[in-house]
Structures are given as C-alpha cells and as structure tokens.
Amino acid sequence: MNLRCIIIDDEPNAVNLLEVLIGQTTQWQLLGKCYNSLEAMDFLKKNTVDFIFLDINMPHLTGMELAALLPKETKIVFTTAYAEHAADSYSFQTIDYLLKPITLKRFLAATQKIEAAFAAQPNIEKNEDRVDNGYFxxxxxxxxxxxxxxEVLYFEGEKEYVRLVTGTSDLLIYRRLKDIEEQLSAPFARVHNSYIVNTKLLSKIQDNHIYIGDKQIPVSEKFREGFMELIKQRIF
Structure with missing residues (x-):
C-alpha cells in the first residue's frame, strides 16, 4: 500500500531506525523527518501526509501537546519509551503505540495495523485520477x-499485469495492482496481495475466503481487518 508518512522525533537514532524499517519493509513514502514539534507543524502546513510517527517526550512541545494542535482526523502512530502514556494516546486518531526500542517484529505488526486502518477507508482520496464516473x-x-x-467481479495481480474479470470477459492489462487500487474506491476492496474485489458482487464469505462469480478468493491476514470493517457496515 502506498502511504505517505513523516517521522517526528528528537532522537536521531530513533529517526534513523524508523527510516530503515520503513524503507526495508514497506512501500510507503517517507516525506520528511522532523526533530521537534515546531518543525513538524511547519512541515504539515505545507505537505499532506496519511499518518505520522510521533514521539511523545520531546522538549518545548511534547508529542501529546502537538497531537492536540493537529486536525482531529490526523492519524498517529506514537513512538515512546514510556508505556504510561498509552491510555491517553487513544484520545486521538491513534493507530498504534510503539514502545522503544522498536523491534522488527513489533514494527511489522504495526505495518499490518496501519495498512488495515487505511484499507477500511476505501474512499480516502490519495489520487486525483480515481475512477469515479462508473466506467473506464x-x-x-x-x-x-x-x-x-x-460489472467488474475482481482484479487479480499477475506480476506486471492485472487480470480484470467481469461476468462475461477476462482481460489482461499491463498495469500493477497497486496502481489500480489507488484509482478505485468503494465498493472495491483489497483483500489479498493479489486481489481487489467488488464487494457488491460477493455471494458469500466463509472461512477466510470470499466467493464471487465462480471464483474462491482468499482473504489474507494483512487485509482482513480492513475488509471486515467494510463488510460490517452491511451486516443486519
């Protein structure tokens, strides 16, 4: 998933570690590194990000104080050496709370939560070229x-190609699945590294699989939470 983020932390070693983890394990764009809250506020006035990594114990203006000044919809992953702030952090749009030193295992778990949080919001505008007129x-x-x-049942990624399947056709497109995902909004949802499905045309969901047309498609752990949040809106 192509998300935009920044790191706000006054500890250079902590910033460097997060930068390495982001670069090695995700497809996210790290737009900036800010070493105090005032620098971060100036950056955020000029740039749009999807979420921020925010340290809590910083001089002059703490991470909690900065969070209170940001727009309420700002999504945050707090990073700190102090567990006692965890409860207070969830008064904001907090996705996760990472205790330092951040391990690779814990960071990978956080990436799943972060991407699931955005997968649960398929209408988020990350690209002005979205398909929004009912056809392409x-x-x-x-x-x-x-x-x-x-009429689209699902998109299936096949390396540098995407298979587009409708009720009457099966076409191979020279595009990456990630690029197509960025152009789509509800009712389409990413359910697997290889699949985007039209949730309007699902026939059933059973045992971590969905059924659409005559196709059985797995729902991976990475996308399950976001997908089920979307489905829950339609459960009576």
Missing amino acids: FVKTGKTLRKILLD
Whole structure:
C-alpha cells in the first residue's frame, strides 16, 4: 500500500531506525523527518501526509501537546519509551503505540495495523485520477474497450499485469495492482496481495475466503481487518 508518512522525533537514532524499517519493509513514502514539534507543524502546513510517527517526550512541545494542535482526523502512530502514556494516546486518531526500542517484529505488526486502518477507508482520496464516473477504458490490441465498474467481479495481480474479470470477459492489462487500487474506491476492496474485489458482487464469505462469480478468493491476514470493517457496515 502506498502511504505517505513523516517521522517526528528528537532522537536521531530513533529517526534513523524508523527510516530503515520503513524503507526495508514497506512501500510507503517517507516525506520528511522532523526533530521537534515546531518543525513538524511547519512541515504539515505545507505537505499532506496519511499518518505520522510521533514521539511523545520531546522538549518545548511534547508529542501529546502537538497531537492536540493537529486536525482531529490526523492519524498517529506514537513512538515512546514510556508505556504510561498509552491510555491517553487513544484520545486521538491513534493507530498504534510503539514502545522503544522498536523491534522488527513489533514494527511489522504495526505495518499490518496501519495498512488495515487505511484499507477500511476505501474512499480516502490519495489520487486525483480515481475512477469515479462508473466506467473506464482498457486497451486490448488496437481497441479501447469500455468497462462498466458495476460489472467488474475482481482484479487479480499477475506480476506486471492485472487480470480484470467481469461476468462475461477476462482481460489482461499491463498495469500493477497497486496502481489500480489507488484509482478505485468503494465498493472495491483489497483483500489479498493479489486481489481487489467488488464487494457488491460477493455471494458469500466463509472461512477466510470470499466467493464471487465462480471464483474462491482468499482473504489474507494483512487485509482482513480492513475488509471486515467494510463488510460490517452491511451486516443486519
């Protein structure tokens, strides 16, 4: 998932560790590194991010004080050596609370929570080129073929290609699944590294699998929480 983040921490070693972990384990864009809250406030006025890594114990203005000054919708992953602030942190849009020193295992668990939090919000605008008029065109040979979004069952990633499947067609597109995901919004949802599905056309969900058309598709641990948050809105 292509998310934009920044690190706010007055400890250079902590910043460097997070930068390495982000670079080695995610596809996120690290837009900036701020070493105090005032620098961070100035950065955030000029740049849009999806979430922030925020240290709590900083001089002049603590992470908690900074969080209170940010827009209420700002999503935060707190990073601190002190466990006693955990309860207070959840008065904000807190995704996770990482205790220092941050281990690789704990960071990987946090990445799943972070991406699940964004997968649960399929309408978030991360790209102005979203498909929002109910149709799009795909190139097949020398022909541009019109596809209605409501007829798409699922997209399946196959390395540098994506298989687009409707009730009547099966097309191979030279695109990455990640690029297509960024152009789609509800009712489409990522359920696996290889699949985006049209939740309107699901027939059932059973044992970590979904059924759509005649296809059985696995729901991976990485995307399960976000997918089920979307489905819960439709459970009577």
